[in-house]
Amino acid sequence: MISLAEARRLVLEHTPSASGCERVPISAALGRVLCRELRSDVELPPFDKAMMDGVALRAAEAAVPGAELAVTGEARAGAGFAGEVPPGAAVRIMTGAPLPAGLDAVAMIERCELLDGGRRVRLADAARAEQNVARRGVDLQIGERVAGIGQRLRAAEIAALATVGCALVPVFPAVRVHLIGTGDELVPLECRPGPEQIRDTNTPTLAAQLASSAVIARAFPPVRDDAGALREAIEAALEGCDVLILTGGVSMGAYDLVGQALLAAGVREVFHKVSIKPGKPVWFGVLDRAGRRQLVFGLPGNPVSTFVTLETLVRPALQKLGGAEPALEFPRAVLSGGHPLKRDAREQFVPARLDLRTCPPRLAPLDYQSSADLLELSRADAFAIVPANQAPTDGAELGYLPF
Ligand code: AMP
Numbered sequence: 145m146i147s148l149a150e151a152r153r154l155v156l157e158h159t160p161s162a163s164g165c166e167r168v169p170i171s172a173a174l175g176r177v178l179c180r181e182l183r184s185d186v187e188l189p190p191f192d193k194a195m196m197d198g199v200a201l202r203a204a205e206a207a208v209p210g211a212e213l214a215v216t217g218e219a220r221a222g223a224g225f226a227g228e229v230p231p232g233a234a235v236r237i238m239t240g241a242p243l244p245a246g247l248d249a250v251a252m253i254e255r256c257e258l259l260d261g262g263r264r265v266r267l268a269d270a271a272r273a274e275q276n277v278a279r280r281g282v283d284l285q286i287g288e289r290v291a292g293i294g295q296r297l298r299a300a301e302i303a304a305l306a307t308v309g310c311a312l313v314p315v316f317p318a319v320r321v322h323l324i325g326t327g328d329e330l331v332p333l334e335c336r337p338g339p340e341q342i343r344d345t346n347t348p349t350l351a352a353q354l355a356s357s358a359v360i361a362r363a364f365p366p367v368r369d370d371a372g373a374l375r376e377a378i379e380a381a382l383e384g385c386d387v388l389i390l391t392g393g394v395s396m397g398a399y400d401l402v403g404q405a406l407l408a409a410g411v412r413e414v415f416h417k418v419s420i421k422p423g424k425p426v427w428f429g430v431l432d433r434a435g436r437r438q439l440v441f442g443l444p445g446n447p448v449s450t451f452v453t454l455e456t457l458v459r460p461a462l463q464k465l466g467g468a469e470p471a472l473e474f475p476r477a478v479l480s481g482g483h484p485l486k487r488d489a490r491e492q493f494v495p496a497r498l499d500l501r502t503c504p505p506r507l508a509p510l511d512y513q514s515s516a517d518l519l520e521l522s523r524a525d526a527f528a529i530v531p532a533n534q535a536p537t538d539g540a541e542l543g544y545l546p547f
């Protein structure tokens with residue numbers, strides 16, 4: 145059986161790089177991935193600017209504490225001081241105002257005493273040239289890069305884009321993902337399950353895990369464990385998606401028919417089974433047609449298995465397809481308290497509490513019963529990743545998968 149690392153390598157090797165570019169309004173760009181580099185059309189600041197409310201002056205004329213200067217006028221944001229400032233004079237200035245010509249420092253208002261009804265000022269401190277002044281272009285030059293290809297747009301990047309006037313943002317197309325739960329026991333979540341039935345929890349869970357403006361997820365109704373019904377549902381769901389994710393029906397049971405139905409639908413198997421716990425039966429394949437590649441994942445039906453395999457195997461593929469750099473490194477933390485870990489021949493993902501207030505962060509595994517123990521997940525912050533054939537104890541450093 146292949147390791148998780150090898151499975152991730154194979155998934156990425158079979159995942160096409162992002163292609164295409166579309167423009168979306170900046171109000172809809174959060175979470176999308178840039179498909180083009182953006183450069184500035186302006187200088188920032190566009191003029192020498194006051195960074196404080198106070199008094200603009202020549203530092204050389206206030207080189208010792210207690211200097212007094214005449215106040216000849218005012219400069220505010222959007223309306224600077226026009227004209228010359230005579231020797232020995234200063235200008236009352238507000239944050240964001242242009243620094244009057246010939247002046248080189250701003251004394252903050254809290255350290256200024258205005259005299260004669262504001263006609264003169266006494267400065268508590270010696271002034272230094274350039275204090276509280278931002279020179280034109282120090283933050284951004286014309287033509288300077290503000291964001292690069294593959295950059296995922298957070299509010300901070302949206303601010304940079306707004307600064308350079310990017311009202312329509314060039315982004316990679318959102319990745320279209322179709323989701324299908326399989327199993328004779330499944331009923332849609334709106335239904336009350338009969339005595340041998342359960343609700344399809346995986347489909348809404350996956351949709352929530354995928355919720356982001358860079359992915360468009362569409363959930364299909366659950367399908368029965370029947371080769372014909374599965375094949376028909378798979379063929380229908382393969383229309384109009386980049387990635388098809390099925391859950392359930394990939395184990396070794398007599399009614400685990402998903403792999404076979406996928407092959408019948410023309411999907412080529414890349415791997416079946418990965419040495420992880422939970423998640424071992426996971427299936428991955430590709431369908432190439434009309435010059436286009438679609439990815440197909442069959443995730444095991446147990447809800448925790450589904451959750452882990454989505455995060456570890458599907459997520460990197462979606463990142464690559466969407467134009468972002470796949471995040472493959474797991475952050476690390478130290479095992480501290482919590483339920484003892486058991487050794488297993490497979491790499492294990494154990495729900496754990498994560499304490500980020502300490503350095504390094506601390507992981508405390510929960511008393512987790514089985515891969516069906518969905519409620520335990522809502523008490524966890526992360527999976528502790530236990531390497532194969534190891535039973536780490538307190539103080540050991542482990543990777544973790546936050547969620
Ligand atoms: P399977 O992978 O089909 O062998 O299913 C493994 C376990 O997961 C069984 O107990 C199923 O009832 C359960 N299961 C499968 N699909 C889902 C689903 N969509 N929602 C909740 N549980 C599921």
Ligand code: MG
Binds near residue numbers: 326
């Ligand atoms: Mg099943």
